[in-house]
Every structure is written in structure tokens, then in C-alpha cells.
Amino acid sequence: MRGKWQEVLTDDEKRKELQYVGIFILLGLVSAFMTVLNVITHKGILTISTAVFAVLCFVNYLLVKKGRETGRTIASILFSIEIFLLFLFFLISGNPDGFSALWIMMLPACGMLLFGRKRASILCAIMFAILVFFFWIPAGRSLLQYEYNQTFIMRFPILYLAFFLLSTLLETIRFVTQDELDKMREKYRYYAEHDYLTKLLNRQGLEEWNSAFTNLGDQAVMMIDIDHFKQVNDSYGHDIGDLVLASVAQRIEKEANTKVCRWGGEEFVVWFPEEKNMCDPERVRAQIEKMEINIPNSEKFIHVTVSIGVMRGEGELSALVKAADEAMLLAKNKGRNRTEYHS
Numbered sequence: 001m002r003g004k005w006q007e008v009l010t011d012d013e014k015r016k017e018l019q020y021v022g023i024f025i026l027l028g029l030v031s032a033f034m035t036v037l038n039v040i041t042h043k044g045i046l047t048i049s050t051a052v053f054a055v056l057c058f059v060n061y062l063l064v065k066k067g068r069e070t071g072r073t074i075a076s077i078l079f080s081i082e083i084f085l086l087f088l089f090f091l092i093s094g095n096p097d098g099f100s101a102l103w104i105m106m107l108p109a110c111g112m113l114l115f116g117r118k119r120a121s122i123l124c125a126i127m128f129a130i131l132v133f134f135f136w137i138p139a140g141r142s143l144l145q146y147e148y149n150q151t152f153i154m155r156f157p158i159l160y161l162a163f164f165l166l167s168t169l170l171e172t173i174r175f176v177t178q179d180e181l182d183k184m185r186e187k188y189r190y191y192a193e194h195d196y197l198t199k200l201l202n203r204q205g206l207e208e209w210n211s212a213f214t215n216l217g218d219q220a221v222m223m224i225d226i227d228h229f230k231q232v233n234d235s236y237g238h239d240i241g242d243l244v245l246a247s248v249a250q251r252i253e254k255e256a257n258t259k260v261c262r263w264g265g266e267e268f269v270v271w272f273p274e275e276k277n278m279c280d281p282e283r284v285r286a287q288i289e290k291m292e293i294n295i296p297n298s299e300k301f302i303h304v305t306v307s308i309g310v311m312r313g314e315g316e317l318s319a320l321v322k323a324a325d326e327a328m329l330l331a332k333n334k335g336r337n338r339t340e341y342h343s
Contacts, residue, residue, distance in 0.1 A: 013069070016072065017064060017068070017072070019113045019114060020060075020072055020075060020076075021061060021064055021065065022113075023110055023113060023114055024058075024060045024061040024064065024075070025057075025061060027053075027057050027110070028054050028057030028058050028061065031050045031051075031053045031054035031057060032050075032051075035047055035051040035054055041096070043095060043096060045093070045095070046093070046100070049086060049089055053082065056079075056082050059078075060075040060078060060079055060082075061075075063078075076114055076115060080115075080123060083107065083110075084123075084126075086103075087101075087103065087104045087107065088130070090103055090104065091104065091130070091131075091134060091144075092134070092143060092144055092146075093146060094144065094145060095146070098146055098148050098152065104131070105159070105160060107123070107124060107127055108120070108124050108160075108163050108164045108166075108167035109163075111123050111124055111167075112167050112168070112170070112171040117168060117171050117172060117175060120167075120168075120171070124164045124167075124168075125164075127160070128157065128160060128161055128164060131156065131157040132157055135148070135153045135154075135156060135157055136153070136154075136157065141153075192204060192205075193205030193208055197245060198245060198246050198249035198250075198262050199249075200249050200253065200260045200261055200262045200268070201259055201260065201261040202262060203261065203263065203264075205261065206259075206261040206269065206271065206317070209271075210271070210273075210317045213273050216273060216314070217274070217275075218274070218276075218314055219272060219273055219274065219275055219312070219313070219314065219315075219317075219320060220271075220272040220278035220310065220311070220312045221270070221271050221272070221310070221311045221317070221320040221321055222256070222270040222278075222281055222284070222308055222310050222324060223263070223267065223268075223269055223308065223310075223311075223324035223327070223328040224252060224267065224268040224270065224284070224307075224308050224328070225267045225268075225306060225307050225308075225328055225332070226244070226248060226266040226304055226305075226306055227304065227306060227307055227332075227336040227337060228304075228336075229265075229266040229304070232244055232302065232304065236295065236302070240295060240302070243296075244293055244302060244304060245262075247293045248268075248288055248291070248306070249262065251284075251291060252270065252284060252288070255283060255284045256270045256284065257279060258271075258277070258279075259271070263321075267328075269321055269324070271317065271320075271321075275312050275313075278312070281308045281310050281339045282339055284306075284308065285305070285306055285337070285339055288304065288305065288306050289303070289306075289337065291303065291304070305336060305337035306337070307331035307337065307338060307339075307340075308328060308331060308339040308340070309323075309324045309325060309326065309327030309328025309329070309330065309331055309340055309341075310324060310327055310339060310340070310341045311323035311324040311327060311341075312341075312342075323342040324342060327340045327341060327342040
């Protein structure tokens with residue numbers, strides 16, 4: 001259950017759907033309950049208004065569930081109209097005994113959940129202007145069908161404004177927090193799928209990329225290993241070794257023109273979901289051989305070579321990588337700095 005809620009709250013589309021569905025179900029149930037109460041207390045027109053609003057909440061719920069994003073857009077427009085008409089009726093009629101006008105206090109919270117700060121602030125500001133007109137302007141007060149007491153008339157718009165400002169503050173805090181959580185989630189996802197040193201995909205990242213494809217046909221995999229890399233570390237130290245790794249990785253990615261994975265140590269895997277898009281392995285090998293990797297704070301350069309194994313065909317990525325690795329080992333055994341194809 002906890003995992004399901006985490007999935008909903010971290011998925012923007014699912015979270016929005018949950019907010020819309022939650023609001024419509026809540027208001028629909030409350031309206032249905034108030035309708036029953038109004039029937040029992042013989043409130044007439046008030047019974048009709050709450051019953052209609054309950055039905056409309058159910059219609060909005062169906063729009064969201066059936067239409068997803070388009071349904072949410074239509075439902076939000078309809079809900080804006082419906083809620084304003086209902087609250088205006090409550091405000092002007094004053095039924096029962098002035099109590100229904102208190103439901104207007106729900107607008108800021110519901111508005112922020114459904115529409116976000118900008119649009120909700122506009123709607124809430126319009127409602128505040130309406131309250132000021134009906135309660136503080138003589139022309140508006142003359143339209144009221146219920147005689148609110150003077151204390152209520154003077155204080156209610158101020159109370160509504162306080163709810164409005166508080167809801168805006170809470171929504172701002174929620175928005176900023178959610179934005180930071182989204183950034184952190186993307187950051188950790190990036191580091192979970194990428195090698196820190198070379199910025200290439202790691203094995204997890206390659207698997208995630210591979211899982212995004214369906215119905216794969218002929219593919220190609222290149223397994224690339226830096227020759228005599230241990231000698232680089234032994235002769236120049238691990239810092240220079242890291243520099244060599246990063247430089248070779250950058251050149252492979254440039255020549256391959258696709259995503260590259262650091263398979264481990266000094267090994268790299270280049271996967272082409274479509275064989276026809278595979279680059280020339282010999283060009284990659286030759287370009288790396290030509291590289292001059294400058295040792296910082298000196299005039300010395302390091303030259304390295306690579307051995308490449310290639311596998312082409314259909315099948316699971318793991319099998320293709322294994323076959324490419326066998327071809328790469330063959331290239332090593334044949335003297336290094338060469339390309340071999342898996343037969």
C-alpha cells in the first residue's frame with residue numbers, strides 16, 4: 001500500500017488525477033448527505049441545489065476517469081462555473097438561516113488543489129470581490145434575500161480573505177517542496193543510471209534504456225576495452241588513469257553518436273538498437289589511437305589503443321554483450337588494437 005501511494009505522489013499525472021477525483025468524491029458525498037438532510041428538514045429549493053451539485057460532481061468524476069488530461073480540463077472549467085453558481089445561490093438566498101454562505105470558505109483550499117496557485121488565486125480574488133460587493137456595497141446588499149446580521153456582514157469577507165491568504169501560503173510551500181523533491185528525484189535517478197567519472201550510462205542505465213524498446217530486430221553491440229590500462233595507472237597514477245578513461249569515453253560517445261555505457265573498469269559497451277545505425281568500429285578504434293591525452297601541468301601526452309569486439313543480430317541484450325565480449329577477448333589474444341567480429 002505504501003509503495004502504491006509513493007508511486008501516485010511521485011507521478012505528476014497520477015497525483016493530479018487523485019486530487020481531482022478526491023475533491024469531486026468528497027464534495028459529491030457531502031452534497032448528497034446535505035440533500036438528504038434538506039429533504040428531512042423540508043428545505044425545498046435548497047434540496048434541489050445540493051442534489052444537482054451532487055450529480056454534477058459525479059459527472060465531473062466520470063470526465064476525469066474517462067478522459068484523463070482532456071477530462072480534467074473540461075471538468076475544471078465546469079467545476080469553476082458550478083461552484084460559483086452554487087456559492088452565489090447560497091450567498092444571496094441565505095438558506096438555511098445564513099449557514100450555507102459558510103461553505104464559501106472551501107473555495108480557497110479546493111481551488112488550490114485543483115487549479116494551482118495562479119488560477120485559484122484569480123478565482124478566489126473574484127469571490128472576494130463578490131463578497132465585498134454583496135456585503136459592503138449598498139447596491140449589492142439590496143440584492144440579498146436574507147438579512148445577515150451586521151457582525152457577519154462586516155467580518156465574513158475578512159475571514160474569507162484570511163482563508164484565501166493561508167491557502168495561498170500553504171500551496172506555495174507545497175509547490176516549492178514538490179519542485180525540490182522532483183529535482184532531487186531526477187538528480188538521484190541520473191546518478192543511479194550514470195557513471196560518475198565518465199558521465200556515461202552505467203549497467204543499470206543501459207538496462208533501463210534497453211527496456212524502453214519493444215519488438216527489437218537486428219541490433220549491434222560493440223565491446224571496447226582500453227589496452228594495457230593497468231600500465232597507465234602504474235606509470236602515472238590513478239588520477240591520470242581517470243583522465244584517460246574520461247577522455248576515451250568522450251571520444252567513443254562522439255564517434256558512436258549514441259548512448260555509451262561504462263561496463264566496468266576500462267570496458268565500454270556501445271549498443272545500437274538498430275544495426276543499420278551502427279558506426280564503423282574501425283573508425284572508432286583509429287580515432288582513439290590518434291588521441292593525444294595531455295598530462296596536466298606538463299608537455300607530455302599519453303597515447304592509448306583499444307580492442308573492440310562486435311556482435312550483430314537479434315536476441316537479448318545480455319546475450320549480445322556476452323558475444324561481443326568474446327569477440328573483444330579474441331581481439332586481445334590476436335595482439336590488441338584491432339577489431340574482431342563474433343562469428
